[in-house]
Amino acid sequence: MPAPRPAVRWPGPAVAAPDDDLLAAEIERIRLVLKGEAAPGTRAGNPRLDRIAAGFGLSDFERDVLVAAVAGELGLLDRPVTFAWCLRALPGGHWDALAADRPLRAARLVEVAEGPLPHAPVRPDERILHEVHGAGRLDERLRPYLAPLPAPPATLPAGRRRAAADLCAAWQLGRRPLRILGPDHADRTDVVAAAAATVDRPALRVVAADLPRAVTDRDAFARLWNREVVLADPVLVVELTGDEPPELTIVVEHLVARIIGDVVVSTPRAVPLDGVTAGPTVDRPTREEQRALWRDLLPGRSGRPAAELAREFDLGHREILAAARPTAGRAVEPVAVARDLVRERVRRDLDGLAERITVRAGWDDLVLPAPALAQLRQLAAAAAGRARLTERGFGHRTERGLGVTALFAGPSGTGKTLAAEVVAGALGLDLHRVDLATVVSKWIGETEKHLRRIFDAAERGGTVLLFDEADALFGRRSEVRDSHDRYANIEVSYLLQRMEQYRGVAVLTTNMRTAIDPAFLRRLRVLVPFGHPGPAERADLWRRAFPPKVATEDLDLHRLAELDLTGGDIHTIALRAALVATGEHAPVRMRHVLDAVAAEYAKHDRPADPGLWS
Structure with missing residues (x-):
């Protein structure tokens, strides 16, 4: 049974209605007839009873049985009302009035107690009792659901x-x-x-x-x-x-x-x-409608913040109302407040399916060759400008290709995730890394359902989606040999379709570019190759490897830059060396770093150059 819902009352006053006298007259007429003290007479024409009788198709006799049941429930009779008593005393009696398919019982207007049907007491249903008295409320048995x-x-x-x-x-x-x-x-x-x-x-x-x-x-x-x-x-x-x-x-x-x-x-x-x-x-409001809504709701009917919010987010009417309400009448920056509220909503929607990465890195933290860095800046510019192109006629919501998607391809440790963080920071957005362990399911249709939730939430704006190790999801479709292959191909096809419709910003990273289905590659806006850093980049990475507060002594950065290592390797080596040196209460020296290099080489089964230790 679902959780209890708020009480529901039908429209109308909860006070005595003007036709209560007519109801009393109806009840008194039936009471006297049942007791044999009066002829049937003429019905008083109570509007509520008339509506019930007409709505449920009651015969005159069935209507009188209902009134008799109400009279008995109110304690106006000296014995329980039974069908047999009504059949003898009330005019127009017919045996099938209490049949299961007749309205008295089929519509549950009355309840019949246990026992032989003709002699079992008949009571009005509680909902009907309230209705004839003008205090109609939703049936208690429906309230848990509605x-x-x-x-x-x-x-x-x-x-x-x-x-x-x-x-x-x-x-x-x-x-x-x-x-x-x-x-x-x-x-x-x-x-x-x-x-x-x-x-x-x-x-x-x-x-x-x-x-x-x-x-x-x-x-x-x-x-x-x-x-x-x-x-x-x-x-x-x-x-x-x-x-x-x-x-x-x-x-x-x-x-x-x-x-x-x-x-x-x-x-x-x-x-x-x-x-x-x-x-x-009911589509989301167009960008023009969203801009007009923001303008009408923001303090001072500000046009510039309204345009900025309409470009940054793609929200429904209620979402805009909720986001604008906290800014009303307050000396706050409306764009910042709205942005925080929308981000919180997206974070809730992605909870359990994607991990939010705290964005701290900036452009100065990236050490990449100039061509790769230029492509990343172009990616950020394209993502920032996509909403403005929408206003100029590109990418109406029914068309394809509104989103900005990129593939970062290269060996592990070359800075792909860091680059995604930098792009998100440049755009002023969150970064959510999709949790493949949670998203991918062995159950048919579950993976698509999880992905749909992710894309729907991210399309509202406020975040960049990061698919790390994307080849696990976006891999090549294979020849169908069994049902597993068929459903795996269906998942890839769904992703193709959804990525093409996606209107947000997404970054895919992979160590194996050739494993990505070619159909995805055709749909990507940007492909940024991440290779092993050269000597100049490695020297820069070593200069940044130790924070200023970490004491170092006699480090030969030129010698270290000659080692063929990725940025991730250098970070791991620097951390290991710093931990050992700290444990010795000494500054980080060359021997600490070289020992850490040897350990990293051994981890990857790489032979170390004996000349390094000479």
């Missing part, structure tokens, strides 16, 4: 207003159930809430994963909901994540097929569901 939709914002972008109008038109035409599609859950919810408010109807949502799985429980849910449809005409919103297993989509199909009212299936991506008609699609 929650009210939040009220929509006072103003909606034009695209959302059109989508809400489309929903209202579809309801008017009797098209049900409908699917609403869009990347942002809150924006889809706002559209449905706005449509429901337009037609003055309550709207409640249920998470698909919370639906009862057992057929009998699901049928009970449908019966209770259908009763609410007659009583209050609500809209049911079934919320999907888009990654539901097949057995859960079957549950949703079965449920919506049994519901008589309007149902909206809300999902971020198309999910095949039998009997569900495609409805409106």
